[in-house]
Every structure is written in structure tokens, then in C-alpha cells.
Amino acid sequence: MDAISVEGVAKRFGDVRAVEHVSLRVPAGQVVAVLGPNGAGKSTMIGMMLGLVTPDAGRVELLGKAPAEAAAHGLVGAMIQQGELVPNLTVREVVGFVGGLYPDPMPLDDVLELAGLTDLARRRTGRLSGGQVQRVRFAMAVAGAPKVLVLDEPTAALDVETRRAFWTAIRRYAAGGRTILFATHHLEEADENADRVVVLSRGRIVADGTPAEIKRRAGGRTVRFRLGAQPAAGLERLPEVTAVEVSGGFATLHTADPDIVVASLYSTGLTIRDLEITTPALEDAFLSLTVTER
């Protein structure tokens, strides 16, 4: 049984098709990033997964149950966007309360430690900074030790330092064999933290694979070297080369297999200087995948 099963869901708001017939199966234990620009339909899709948004079509199951039922059984924890805390309570009271709603919660001290809140446990919720509130919301999501954890842009508005600590905590949580699905538009977050990346654009899944596969799909890699005054003719006929650009005295060869290109490059008789092999950042891959949709 899949941890998350989304079958042909669709949702429109007025004339806007937020999500169009998306299907996605996430086996237990996988960490999945849903990547997409703002307005791609990430939050709507997550809302449908959690039962907060009713799909116009299709169905969602979490561990074989409808979302509301899965929530009632304590199988789900979530950090949704825009979730302020209630006032006049301490961090410990809020997190302890949410954990206590679940049948088999994590010990409260462990939760606070995981979320980096041990020193803030007695502080009132109204006196926390934005980043601290975010950590409390993360603690609330994991307090019940849910099998499925869903995080909608969990690190939005966090500084780099806090973000790093945050992902360390999330990876620790995932190490217990839990299923995690998170939405982000920070590409490096998807690259570094997910087993699988699902790219969403205009309400549709446009790519689905490991971070490496996504990068490969988006046009492969380049071999670049200083050409100087040497002729560029013939470079495009080298094996595995798909395109050649020459500018500023440099030649850039596009290829899916840079090893073969480099090997054949040395047999051309050209003088090869300043050789570079580059793999496009996930950002480039992401742009090339979503831009075609526009």
C-alpha cells in the first residue's frame, strides 16, 4: 500500500485550473519534493492531500484511507502555509497539546529538541520571532510521530542558517522510515533533501524522478574549453555532441555523455586548454522544464 496515493485529481477556482488531473503514488519511506514556481498548484495539491480542499475530480488516499479519516487516526502531520499560533500559551503547551491528540506521540522533550525549541519551551507564543514560530509549527507537525508528514514550503522566510538546521531535523525525522512530502520553490532544497523530485507547472506534473534524472532530462551537460584562434569546424561531428557554441574564444559542447566527448576531443589535434565539464544546476533543469509550459 502506498503512503500517498493521488489519482487523477483536479481542482479549479473559477476560471483558474489550479490542478489538472494529477496522479502521484508515493511509497512508504520516500522523501518527495514537489517543486514548482508560485502558482503552479503546489498548495492546492497539498490541500487536497490533507483533505482541506475538496477535489473536483479524482481521489486521494493516505495509507489507504481518505484524508479526513487518516487524520482522525493520527496518521498525518502537516505544516500548512499561513499557520499562526494561538496567543497566551507557551511553546511547550502548544506542542504538548498537539502531540497528545495522537495515539502514539513522540516524547515531548524529544520533539522540542528535534525542532530546536528546548530553550524556548517556556516562552509565550506571542513573543516568538517568525523563524521561531516556524519551528513551533514544525514541532506541531511531528509531535504525534505521524507516519506521513506533509510540509508546504516549510522553510519560506527562514534565513540560511535556520534553514540548514531545519533540514537536518527533517532528515532525522525521515530516517525513522517515515514518508515525507514537501513543497518548495527552493531548488537546492529539493536537490539536497529529496529522494524524488516531482516538478509541477501550471497544475500538471511535468517531470518526476530522482534529482539526478531531472537534471539529465533537462538537456544534459556541457564540455567547455579555450579554443583561442583554432578552427571550430568539425567539433559538431564528434560523437555524442548535440550542439556547439563558440563565443569569446571558448567552445561549449552540449552532450549527454561528457566522458566520450572529452576522450574524442583529444584526438582532434586541437590544443585543449582550461577544460571544464559542467552539470547544470537543478535550477536550469527546472527552468527548462517549466518554461516550455508557458
Next chain:
Amino acid sequence: MLSYLRLELLQVLRDRYYLSFALALPVAFYLLWSSIFAGDRPDPVTGLPYSVDIMVSMASYGALGATLMSTGVRLAAERRSGWLRQLRVTPLTPTTVIVVKTLAAMSLGLPAVILVGLASVLWQGVRLDLLQWVAITALLWVGTLPFAALGTLIGSLTGPDAAQPITLGAYFGLAIAGGMWVPLSVLPQVIRDVAAALPSTRFAELGRAVAAGHAPPLSAGLVLAAWTVALGALAVVAYRRAW
């Protein structure tokens, strides 16, 4: 369910706004009015000495305010802030949430009832049977039900910005027309005509009847029950849509 009730009560009991409006104000008003209308002269409408009549008025006023304030404004704020959505992904069910919120709102009226009663005993030497005190407290607890429903209705329909003035308006309107601020006997006839049908008048009447030594009239119970059913039905519909 108990942990949620505890959380709801804690939030409000630590709120300075609640402490001043729902607790300090009714007690302060009692001390003030009972000193101005001193003496055992009975009120022409209720027949109660002023010290007792004002005690019931202020206890009812405090309970009414606490119940309205802790439902409407907070529910609107929790809908806006995403806190309710956050609770939806936990094992807490919407029914539990609304039942607990109603219980909490009703119970948050109790401190005012008890403190005003205490002030009347200590300041004006009011003496009632223990059973009367228990009955007044219990009736002013159960009797807040229509106001909890009204608050839930306001909180489900409006945003936090509108909920605040609407709640205050309902609060003061119900309190004044219900004879809680000044005795009904000095209010214009128009208001007195409307007052008989208002839940706040009938709510205070529960306490006044017991204080005068007899059971509340059936009409008071019927008016309150009718308001509870009507507002409760609307509140459930509105809350379902809002949740």
C-alpha cells in the same frame, strides 16, 4: 477533548482583555452602582433590593460578555490565522472542536458570576441561602448557551476585523436592552417592550427570580430555549461552512 478544553480555557484566562472586560469591569460596576443606589429600597420592577438586583445584573453582564468575547472574536481570528486548518489535520474532529469551544465559552462566564457574588457579600452584606447561590451560578452557566451560539455564528461569518465591533455591539446592545446596566424600570417603554423577547433579559431574569426566592418563570426558559435552538441551528450551519 479535556486537553483541548484546558487549552481553550488557558488561552482566555491569560488574556488581559478578558480579565479586564469580563472580570474587573462587572465587579467595578457592581461596587460603583451598588454604592450609588444604596439602601434596601426595592426595585419597582423586580422587587429586589438594589444591592441584590445589581449583583444579578452585573453577574449576568460579566457572563454574557465573557461568553460572547471568547467565542466570536477568537473563532474569527482562528479561522483567519490558519489555526483551525492546522487542527483539521490532527485527530481532533470538528464536532469536538465546537463542543469544547461552547463548553469553554459557557464556563468562562463563571468567574464573573462568582466574583460579583462575592463582592456583593463582602461589600453590601448581601445574604442569600447557599442553595440560591448554587442555583444562580448554575443557571447563569447553562443560560449562556444562546450567547455561545451567537458568538459562534458571528465568528463563523465574519473576519476578525468585523467580528470585534459586531460582538461589542451585540454585547452592549443585549446588556443595555436586557436591563443589566440600568434597571428596566428606568428604560423607555419601547425598549421595555422589546426586552421581554430578548435572551439577555430572560437570562438575567433567571438570576433575579432565584434571588427573590422563587423558581424562574417558564416563559424565561422558553424564550432562552427558542433563542438557543434558532441561533444554534444557524451557528452549526455557518460553522460547518467555515470549517
